[in-house]
Amino acid sequence: MDVARPGGPRPERAIRTRPRAGVQGPVARVGYDLSKSSAEGPREDGSHVGILDNFEKGLERAVNGAFVKTFKSGLQPVEIVAQLRRELDTHAAIVDRDLILVPNSFTLRVSRADHERMESIGSTLTDELRQAVERHASSQGYQFAGVVQVAFRRDDQLSEGVLEIDTRTVEGSVTWMPVVDVAGVRHPLAVGRTVIGRGSDADITVDDPGTSRRHVEIAWDGTRAQVRDLGSTNGSELNGAPVTKAPLPPESVIRIGRTAITFRVVPQAAEDRGRDAGRPRRDDGFWGAS
Incomplete structure (x- = not known):
């Protein structure tokens, strides 16, 4: 029909x-x-x-x-x-x-x-x-x-x-994985701290002359995330506002130089978890009861 x-x-x-x-x-x-x-x-x-x-x-x-x-x-x-x-x-x-x-x-x-x-x-x-x-x-x-x-x-x-x-x-069941999307490329986040910048020693390297070598850091504790500017020359923004250190909810956009970084917590089927099997799991939504 x-x-x-x-x-x-x-x-x-x-x-x-x-x-x-x-x-x-x-x-x-x-x-x-x-x-x-x-x-x-x-x-x-x-x-x-x-x-x-x-x-x-x-x-x-x-x-x-x-x-x-x-x-x-x-x-x-x-x-x-x-x-x-x-x-x-x-x-x-x-x-x-x-x-x-x-x-x-x-x-x-x-x-x-x-x-x-x-x-x-x-x-x-x-x-x-x-x-x-x-x-x-x-x-x-x-x-x-x-x-x-x-x-x-x-x-x-x-x-x-x-x-x-x-x-x-x-x-x-639903499992959750934290990631950042940078210039169309997805990077999974492990528990701990992830440094983003233009330097070769950064965990995630961006090709942007407007960023510092170690520009910003994302900390993930297995449940929630936080963003912190690492004393960069040009500063960082979180959802359009200057940021030094702040909680990082899903779908937040960090901007360093001309580069936008989107933080997400994406669902996956539990059987497809694979290498992330050791990370915390929730069946009641990422922001469910602790």
């Missing part, structure tokens, strides 16, 4: 379900041709605006403007989020009056050209997509059976601008 797309023509939509070993329930594959789509949608008052303006702006901030340069053509991230929201609504299952379950695993199949553009942003993009899924689920009262997972997969059979989504439900 065709499903109307806000602000654009009606896409062809084909759903095929098939079992897959090791997962709970069938995999639903949905295809969308977004090559001529619009990222606009209706507001409650009837007006049309970009339905994911905040998502797009947040992604641009996270990658220092690379978003605009990368996605001038082809499949747009805001279009992907619109279809992920649609997938949640389509597959929502009412278990009882107080429980509506939705899938938590999404494999995004895209063309070779679109895949190269998505990969150029790195894990920042999949994090933003995951958070968009979680926000929509929260706004609709949906619940997940496990951690939300979003991944891209190249499909050479697809044309540019075409998106196929494999949707499934995977049960499992």
Whole structure:
């Protein structure tokens, strides 16, 4: 059955379900041709605006403007989020009056050209997509059976601008890993102190003449983080304000010189923890009870 797309023509939509070993329930594959789509949608008052303006702006901030340069053509991230929201609504299952379950695993199949553009942003993009899924689920009262997972997969059979989504439900506990995203590269943080600067002796080296050799330090105790400027020449900012030393909540942005550093605590499936198995685990959310 065709499903109307806000602000654009009606896409062809084909759903095929098939079992897959090791997962709970069938995999639903949905295809969308977004090559001529619009990222606009209706507001409650009837007006049309970009339905994911905040998502797009947040992604641009996270990658220092690379978003605009990368996605001038082809499949747009805001279009992907619109279809992920649609997938949640389509597959929502009412278990009882107080429980509506939705899938938590999404494999995004895209063309070779679109895949190269998505990969150029790195894990920042999949994090933003995951958070968009979680926000929509929260706004609709949906619940997940496990951690939300979003991944891209190249499909050479697809044309540019075409998106196929494999949707499934995977049960499992949530574990958390602290990371910093710097210039599109993700760096896991270990318990202890991580120094960032342009010097070769820094734990994370940045190519920015506006930074000091040992510019800023992030301390992680296994539960919470703190940022401290190490007496740098040009100083540091935390979320737009000068900072010497302060707590570091998830999604905070540190700026040193021209470099933006985004601190995140990202969820992972417990079985995929691997080398991080020794780090503290929580099943009740990162900021849950201590």
